[in-house]
Amino acid sequence: MHTRYIPLLRLAALLPLLTLLAACASSPKTPQLSERQFYEEAQEAIEANNMTLAIERLQGLESRYPFGRYASQAKLDLIYCHYRALDYEAAAATAERFINTHPDHPQLDYAYYMKGLASYSVDRGLLERFIPSDFSERDMGPARESFEDFNRLINRFPNSKYAADAQQRMIYLRNLLAAYELQAAEFYMRRGAFVAAANRGRYVVENFDTSPAVADALVLMAEAYTELDQPDLREGVVQVLRHNFPQHPRLSENGDLEYEKRQRGRRSLASIVTFGLLD
DSSP, X not given: OOGGGHHHHHHHHHHHHHHHHHHHHHSOOOOOOOHHHHHHHXXXXXXXXXXXXXXXXXXXXXXXXXXXXXXXXXXXXXXXHHHHTTOHHHHHHHHHHHHHHOTTOTTHHHHHHHHHHHHHHHTTTGGGTOOOTTGGGOOOHHHHHHHHHHHHHHHHOTXXXXXXXXXXXXXXXXXXXXXXXXXXXXXHHHTTOHHHHHHHHHHHHHHOTTSTHHHHHHHHXXXXXXXXXXXXXXXXXXXXXXXXXXXXXXXXXXXXXOOOOOOOOOOOHHHHHTTTTTO
16 A cells, blocks of 8 residues: 555656756856857947846856956946946956956056946935935945045056046045035034034044035034133134135134033933033
8 A cells, every 4th residue: 555655756856856957957168169259249249238248248258268368358338337237346346356356457557446336326416415314324335445546546557538527526525525424524513512513523634634524524623622621622613714715604703712602402312411422
């Protein structure tokens, strides 16, 4: 009685394996193409704006012919295709890999530029939308990475055809980072964390000296020092503001700073205990 069920049990045990084999047999395979065919089909796909197919062909070329005549150019094209496909993280990662594996390549400046551009595009338009209810949670890592990538490009390849555009983007990024730091300082002022606010304002002045945020950072520092009862520090900051930004709207006709007391939010226990240092 038991023996008649043994074949059925064996068949049931084999079903998962048979299913897997059938799936493998029916799945599309990477075409058997020559290196040149891979590359030419990738270029045709790029021309047709079919980035998905272009990426598949370029990755196929890279895996099948890693040391072929088209290998390095395929990597550069792959950076571009990932960027065009809006996969900025993949574009940045591919560019970084190219920089590490081809440090003497004649188009290394392009890889630096595209890496910076990919990180830049992650937070493109961030200046208009980076003030949420709790902006301190905003990740500014991509903006900082982009700034550093463009900076490396300009330092290593000052005559690159990408240098001028990188320089303009660095101005935007510097102003963006400065504005973020200023907003952080404003946040601390509203929380009554005046030491932290003054430190954040000083960071803007020292690290983003050509940014439009510097003038307001000086005003905020002066207000923080007023709250901290540090008249000498306050007067020193006001003198810098008066000398560099004499037309600032917060300066009166006689050059005094018009102080506006901030609306405070509720301070945390850490803020009270540490005088704002750990707010």
